[in-house]
Amino acid sequence: MDAIRTEELTKHYSVGFWRPRPYVALDRLDLQVSQGEVFGFLGPNGAGKTTTLKLLMQLIFPSSGRAEILGRPVGDVAVRRRIGYLPENPFFYDNLTAEELLTYFAALFGCPSSARAARVSRMLDEVGIGAERRFQLRKYSKGMLQRVGLAQALLNDPEVVFLDEPMSGLDPIGRREVRDIILRLRDRGTTVFFSSHILGDAETLCSRVAIVAQGKLVASGRVAEMVPFRIRGWDLVVTGLVRDQFDQFVPGGTSVREIADGRYHVVLPETAALDSSLSRITALGGQLVSVNPIRDTLEDFFVARVRQTDVPVGRTLSGSSNEVR
Amino acid sequence: MRSILHVATHVFRDSVRDKVLYSIVAFAVILMVSSFLIGQLTAGQDVKIIKDLGLAAMSLFGLFIAIFIGVGLVSREIERRSIYAVLAKPIRRHEFVIGKYLGLVGTLLANLAVMAVAYYVVLEYMRFVMPPGQFKITPPVVDPKLLIGIGMIAAELALVTAVALFWSTFSSSAMLSAALTAGMWVAGQFGADLRNFDQVVKSPVAAGIGRALYYLLPNFAAFDVKSQVVHGVPVAGGYIAVTLLYGAVYAAMLLTASVFIFSRRDFK
Numbered sequence: 318m319d320a321i322r323t324e325e326l327t328k329h330y331s332v333g334f335w336r337p338r339p340y341v342a343l344d345r346l347d348l349q350v351s352q353g354e355v356f357g358f359l360g361p362n363g364a365g366k367t368t369t370l371k372l373l374m375q376l377i378f379p380s381s382g383r384a385e386i387l388g389r390p391v392g393d394v395a396v397r398r399r400i401g402y403l404p405e406n407p408f409f410y411d412n413l414t415a416e417e418l419l420t421y422f423a424a425l426f427g428c429p430s431s432a433r434a435a436r437v438s439r440m441l442d443e444v445g446i447g448a449e450r451r452f453q454l455r456k457y458s459k460g461m462l463q464r465v466g467l468a469q470a471l472l473n474d475p476e477v478v479f480l481d482e483p484m485s486g487l488d489p490i491g492r493r494e495v496r497d498i499i500l501r502l503r504d505r506g507t508t509v510f511f512s513s514h515i516l517g518d519a520e521t522l523c524s525r526v527a528i529v530a531q532g533k534l535v536a537s538g539r540v541a542e543m544v545p546f547r548i549r550g551w552d553l554v555v556t557g558l559v560r561d562q563f564d565q566f567v568p569g570g571t572s573v574r575e576i577a578d579g580r581y582h583v584v585l586p587e588t589a590a591l592d593s594s595l596s597r598i599t600a601l602g603g604q605l606v607s608v609n610p611i612r613d614t615l616e617d618f619f620v621a622r623v624r625q626t627d628v629p630v631g632r633t634l635s636g637s638s639n640e641v642r
Numbered sequence: 643m644r645s646i647l648h649v650a651t652h653v654f655r656d657s658v659r660d661k662v663l664y665s666i667v668a669f670a671v672i673l674m675v676s677s678f679l680i681g682q683l684t685a686g687q688d689v690k691i692i693k694d695l696g697l698a699a700m701s702l703f704g705l706f707i708a709i710f711i712g713v714g715l716v717s718r719e720i721e722r723r724s725i726y727a728v729l730a731k732p733i734r735r736h737e738f739v740i741g742k743y744l745g746l747v748g749t750l751l752a753n754l755a756v757m758a759v760a761y762y763v764v765l766e767y768m769r770f771v772m773p774p775g776q777f778k779i780t781p782p783v784v785d786p787k788l789l790i791g792i793g794m795i796a797a798e799l800a801l802v803t804a805v806a807l808f809w810s811t812f813s814s815s816a817m818l819s820a821a822l823t824a825g826m827w828v829a830g831q832f833g834a835d836l837r838n839f840d841q842v843v844k845s846p847v848a849a850g851i852g853r854a855l856y857y858l859l860p861n862f863a864a865f866d867v868k869s870q871v872v873h874g875v876p877v878a879g880g881y882i883a884v885t886l887l888y889g890a891v892y893a894a895m896l897l898t899a900s901v902f903i904f905s906r907r908d909f910k
Contacts, residue, residue, distance in 0.1 A: 371910075375729075376730070376909040377908040377909060394732045394734060397730065397731060397732040404726035406723070407723070409724050409727065412655075412659035421652045424648040425728075425731040425732060427732065453659075
């Protein structure tokens with residue numbers, strides 16, 4: 318049984334007040350996500366990521382197609398006891414504290430009243446909300462609200478978690494913590510479906526990804542299969558040499574740029590012999606600060622596939638030529 | 643059923659901390675207390691003025707609470723997107739709507755109770771400072787029958803809340819919902835005029851529209867028994883029962899329509 322399965326899932330909206338026109342937010346999406354996977358749902362802004370998540374949460378209803386979570390239709394209340402959802406830029410009730418909000422949600426999940434306080438406290442600890450848990454949410458920063466959002470999504474120890482842009486609004490420490498939480502969930506066997514346009518996160522965390530653009534699925538599969546491990550060159554940072562000395566060992570046309578006093582950034586092409594270049598640096602009295610391979614990234618793949626998508630911006634249903642955005 | 647109770651409790655907790663609510667209740671209580679001073683300016687009518695003003699303050703400020711907090715129940719949740727996290731929980735949409743309604747009615751009743759206590763404190767003080775010779779006036783200063791008026795205000799406000807909830811289920815703008823609810827309340831005060839519209843207009847079409855509106859709009863005027871209870875005029879039990887039943891049926895119809903619309907709505 319798949320954790321998530323969609324078949325030809327489609328959503329059209331009517332846009333325009335006087336002359337309503339159909340707008341295709343999502344076009345025949347087919348997805349299968351296995352249990353225990355960390356699945357990245359990637360795409361540029363407006364690609365249909367949030368629309369898909371809202372369809373899976375039944376916040377909106379599909380125009381056609383179907384979707385299942387854990388083998389049951391998405392509207393099934395019993396399924397919702399087994400899933401968690403973090404909306405994009407979550408916002409909750411100003412007048413409640415984080416504790417009260419989570420206690421309310423725990424009650425909706427059917428958590429017995431005797432166990433609620435402990436469950437809520439554990440979840441707030443897990444997302445790093447300390448004494449602030451007794452402050453009203455109106456006093457929370459965006460990053461803290463995101464943490465509360467994560468806590469409410471994980472409150473019921475879900476089997477499948479849906480995270481819509483979970484890194485949004487977080488500082489580098491917060492992003493690291495969210496990554497750690499996702500990795501912990503993966504280790505527990507929880508299925509994580511998260512949308513993002515931050516590709517580095519997806520590359521680090523996901524076993525498989527899907528890329529959507531203009532409402533269509535343009536690619537899906539394992540990250541390793543999408544991004545072949547092919548080295549395209551080398552990134553060096555060198556100190557202790559002067560500019561002219563580089564000409565003695567780097568091929569013509571190589572980029573050599575001074576990035577600080579006496580510190581140079583060199584981009585060696587893949588055709589250059591790395592070992593002999595490193596030996597020459599040492600022989601000339603230079604010191605190697607760092608060396609990193611340059612290879613294709615998920616971002617390269619993403620940009621290439623999104624650019625290939627030939628659906629015009631402001632896509633409409635077939636037969637309608639008007640741009641709607 | 644349990645989910646409805648959880649939502650209602652949550653609404654009550656969230657609403658009673660709303661600063662707007664405190665302001666409205668505080669203002670109503672100040673008005674009731676100051677009615678004592680206003681009553682001093684009128685010769686012989688001070689008790690009736692205080693009773694009238696107190697009930698009017700409860701009715702008016704209760705209306706503000708029902709409209710401004712009532713429309714916010716759903717509209718504000720949609721505007722601020724807090725509804726996304728809630729509806730992803732194991733709760734059916736009709737449970738959410740009914741829970742919201744019951745929570746706000748509970749909030750309204752609690753506030754009405756605060757205002758009623760303030761009202762009776764003012765009346766008790768009035769009785770305390772009154773010369774002994776005036777004790778035996780009819781109706782009495784501290785009259786338990788005023789509770790009938792307060793009860794009818796509560797029923798009216800429960801119906802206003804249902805109207806506010808109805809508009810807010812398909813309008814994303816809290817202000818528009820508030821305006822529509824207020825408009826419906828004003829129109830509902832003219833039930834008798836709409837019913838007898840044919841006596842003031844010649845056009846049968848206009849008279850028909852007036853009559854149709856009379857049946858369509860909630861007849862809020864029917865709940866107004868303030869002048870009777872203030873002047874000690876008995877209000878028939880049958881009238882109260884029929885009016886309460888009318889309010890309950892109308893509110894149930896509005897809630898059913900709200901649930902129907904809300905259950906099919908896309909939250910974009």
